[in-house]
Every structure is written in C-alpha cells, then in structure tokens.
Amino acid sequence: MIGYTKFLGTLIQELSKLPTIGPKSAERMALHLLKSSPQRSKALAEAIILAKEKTRKCKACNYFAEGDECPICRNKQNRDKVLCVVEDPQDVIAIEHTGRYAGLYHVLWGRLSPLDGTGPEDLPLKQMISRIKEENFQEIIIATSSNRDGETTAQYLRQILTPLKVRITRIARGIPVGSNIGHIDKATISEAFEGRREVSA
Amino acid sequence: MIGYTKFLGTLIQELSKLPTIGPKSAERMALHLLKSSPQRSKALAEAIILAKEKTRKCKACNYFAEGDECPICRNKQNRDKVLCVVEDPQDVIAIEHTGRYAGLYHVLWGRLSPLDGTGPEDLPLKQMISRIKEENFQEIIIATSSNRDGETTAQYLRQILTPLKVRITRIARGIPVGSNIGHIDKATISEAFEGRREVSA
Structure with missing residues (x-):
C-alpha cells in the first residue's frame, strides 16, 4: 500500500488475519503499536509466543491447560x-x-x-x-x-x-438456531442451561 | 478470569490494550491465535517485533522510515x-x-x-x-x-x-462529504458558510 513502510505493511497484513479485524482496524492497531513504547509491543509479541508455546490440552477434558490439567x-x-x-x-x-x-x-x-x-x-x-x-x-x-x-x-x-x-x-433450544455457543450472550446461555430436558433413547 | 489459563489470560490482557479492542474481541483474537498453527501466531509476533525494531523516523520529514528516508x-x-x-x-x-x-x-x-x-x-x-x-x-x-x-x-x-x-x-473546514446539514454542529456550519466558494455554471 502506498505510504506504508515494508514492515508496517507486513504487520498490518498479519493483524488483518485476526477475526473481525478489517484493514482499517489493522492499520489503527499497527500504528498504535509503532507509537507505543518498545516494552508495550514486546509484551504483546511475547504474550502471543508464550500463550502458543505453553498451551496444551488438558489430559482429562481437552480444554486449554498449561500443565497436565x-x-x-x-x-x-x-x-x-x-x-x-x-x-x-x-x-x-x-x-x-x-x-x-x-x-x-x-x-x-x-x-x-x-x-x-x-x-x-x-x-x-x-x-x-x-x-x-x-x-x-x-x-x-x-x-x-x-x-x-x-x-x-x-x-x-x-x-x-x-x-x-x-x-x-x-441444553434447550433457546440458543438461536445456526449460532455457535461461543458467540452467544450470557443470558441466552443461562436460559439454555435452565431449560435443558431429559433425553430418552 | 474464570476459565482462562494463565498465558491465555495474559494474551487477552495485552490484546485488550489495542485501540478499539474490547475484552470480547480480545478473547476471540486470542482463541483464534491459540487454535491457529504455530507458524501463523509466530508470524504475527515477529511482525510486531520487526515493525517496532526496524521503524524509525525519516530524517527529512519524520514519517515512518526503515532506512534514513x-x-x-x-x-x-x-x-x-x-x-x-x-x-x-x-x-x-x-x-x-x-x-x-x-x-x-x-x-x-x-x-x-x-x-x-x-x-x-x-x-x-x-x-x-x-x-x-x-x-x-x-x-x-x-x-x-x-x-x-x-x-x-x-x-x-x-x-x-x-x-x-x-x-x-x-485545508478547508466544512461539511463532511455525505453528511446532512441538519446533523452538523453550528461551528462547522458557520465555517462552511465562511469558506464558501464561487460556483460557475
């Protein structure tokens, strides 16, 4: 893009790959990082690396774990x-x-x-x-x-x-059909738990 | 936060410091990074570090530069x-x-x-x-x-x-393109009248 330096362009490109982040938000985030202290941007980069390196699956339930459990x-x-x-x-x-x-x-x-x-x-x-x-x-x-x-x-x-x-x-079909649970508001999820019903084979 | 592993929590916290990113978006971005390939998340972390390390100010104009200019x-x-x-x-x-x-x-x-x-x-x-x-x-x-x-x-x-x-x-002050005059503040309307220009048929 005109006006971007090379590494700024790369950073904007990488940030754009994140969910819900369009090119305009990515640009804003990148400029924020360039203008903040080296400590701040390093903290974010390290948090990404560390979270990725340290996170495994819980041996019992497969949820995120940092040890066995x-x-x-x-x-x-x-x-x-x-x-x-x-x-x-x-x-x-x-x-x-x-x-x-x-x-x-x-x-x-x-x-x-x-x-x-x-x-x-x-x-x-x-x-x-x-x-x-x-x-x-x-x-x-x-x-x-x-x-x-x-x-x-x-x-x-x-x-x-x-x-x-x-x-x-x-869980009850209080959840709007066609939605992923991870994206639903707390109240609807609570309702769905409340309204759960017996399942017979 | 309940349910977060330590490094996931840190990552969400760091992402929340970015402009326009609320806790919900930060969580979504963090989970996306945890679920994507190690290459993908490393690419982002490196892009942040590199952009920060390589970016300086242009000696002539102070805009972002990677060399002198x-x-x-x-x-x-x-x-x-x-x-x-x-x-x-x-x-x-x-x-x-x-x-x-x-x-x-x-x-x-x-x-x-x-x-x-x-x-x-x-x-x-x-x-x-x-x-x-x-x-x-x-x-x-x-x-x-x-x-x-x-x-x-x-x-x-x-x-x-x-x-x-x-x-x-x-640069001119005036009504932003695409705006209704009825929705614009008094000061801007006054400036727009002040800065009016001749229109030739």
Whole structure:
C-alpha cells in the first residue's frame, strides 16, 4: 500500500488475519503499536509466543491447560459431578462467563460433520466414555451447537451414552438456531442451561 | 478470569490494550491465535517485533522510515514540490489513501497544546524551517486538526512561515462529504458558510 513502510505493511497484513479485524482496524492497531513504547509491543509479541508455546490440552477434558490439567479439572473437587460436552474451548469460556454452571467439561474440538468428513473416530469419544465410566457423573449435558452438525453430534452422543445408564440432557433450544455457543450472550446461555430436558433413547 | 489459563489470560490482557479492542474481541483474537498453527501466531509476533525494531523516523520529514528516508521522501523526484504539515503519521496514511495529493509531508508528531504543556520547542519546527529554506516548495499546506489545539498550531505555523515568502494554505473546514446539514454542529456550519466558494455554471 502506498505510504506504508515494508514492515508496517507486513504487520498490518498479519493483524488483518485476526477475526473481525478489517484493514482499517489493522492499520489503527499497527500504528498504535509503532507509537507505543518498545516494552508495550514486546509484551504483546511475547504474550502471543508464550500463550502458543505453553498451551496444551488438558489430559482429562481437552480444554486449554498449561500443565497436565486445565484450571477447571485441577479444581474438580469443588465442582459439581456433572459433565458438559462441548465442541470448542471457547464454548467452555462462554459457559464459565455465565457463572451459572459449576460442573466439568469435555471438549470435542469439533463436531460430527458428514459433509466435512468428520466422523466419530475424529473426536475424542473413547476418552470421554472411559472418563464417564470411571467417574461417577450425575448428569451428562450435551451442549453442542444448535445447528445441523451440532444436532447430529448430539444425536450420536445420546446413542453412545445411553448404555452408560447416566442421566443425559441436551441444553434447550433457546440458543438461536445456526449460532455457535461461543458467540452467544450470557443470558441466552443461562436460559439454555435452565431449560435443558431429559433425553430418552 | 474464570476459565482462562494463565498465558491465555495474559494474551487477552495485552490484546485488550489495542485501540478499539474490547475484552470480547480480545478473547476471540486470542482463541483464534491459540487454535491457529504455530507458524501463523509466530508470524504475527515477529511482525510486531520487526515493525517496532526496524521503524524509525525519516530524517527529512519524520514519517515512518526503515532506512534514513521514508518511502515518500525516497521518491521525492516524482512528487510535487508542495509540503503538507501534519500532526501524526496516520494523517500521512489517510491523505495518501485519498490518492489526491502528490506532494511531500512534514510530520510534527504532536500539536501545540498550552493545556498539555506542549510548546513550540517540543515540535520539530527548526527542522521544518530549514527544510523549507533549503528546498524550493511552491506551497505549504497546513493540515493540522480542526480542533482548538490544531488551530493554535496552525496559527503559530502561519506566523513562523510568513517570513519565508512562500504560499501558505490551510485545508478547508466544512461539511463532511455525505453528511446532512441538519446533523452538523453550528461551528462547522458557520465555517462552511465562511469558506464558501464561487460556483460557475
């Protein structure tokens, strides 16, 4: 672009790759970084590198962890013996933000999608099943998205969970159809938890 | 924040310091970075470091440069012999984006502000004066902001530039393009009347 120096141009380009950041915002962010102290911009660069390097998946639930266990599993003696199955780590954050759920999670890092070729073997379902067999959960809450793939996943989960003789619920369809849970407001998520219903095979 | 791992929390905090980025956007950006490839997030971190390390001020005009000269001054034989005085480097980018100006710039990196204690000695005015004396500009366009400090700066620039016997202009104040007069403030409407120009059929 006319007027950009080379490295400024590269920085704007990299920032534009972030979600919801258009070229104008990227330019504004880049100029802010160039004008702030070297410490400030270095702190951001280091935060990116460190977060990426240090973050792995929790061995129990697959949510973000920095050691073997995520902050939620590490604190599991204080959490309800309820398991909430979600598609993505941001779903955990969104649900935690409501302050209305105090159980544990299982993060699938995806959903069944016949069109995308994602089958049951691509999701950590065996790990989930053996965890449920080992630990004595009072309830499994299926909190996959309320779109087609999310519903397909919920159906499949219901099938494989039914033999385990544990209460299975599905969060209510208070979530607007076609939306990802990670992008929904707290109140709607709370309503959806409140309105969850028994699932029979 | 509940549910954040430590380094994820730090990353969200650092991203929130960027302009126009609220906590929700910062979270979304951070999760995007955690879920993207290590190459992608490293590219962004490196772009920040590099842009910051390599960017200095152009020796002639104070705009961003990676060597001694900025991309605009390096190309000055192809630019008009007109000098546009601006407050900030982003003003250069905004003016370059219009594609309507082909002259050179002088970036003050600030404006006179009696309230903030910014006086003439805090701005690179000596550098500007000797540059104008050395080079044969046809016109100096004062493009400081149209707020109080910007006007104070414009007034002062006019005073110190007048002895140099060069044409001095100030960019027009008026109704922004695409605005309804009914929605514009009194001061701007008054300026627009003041600055009215002859229209020939």
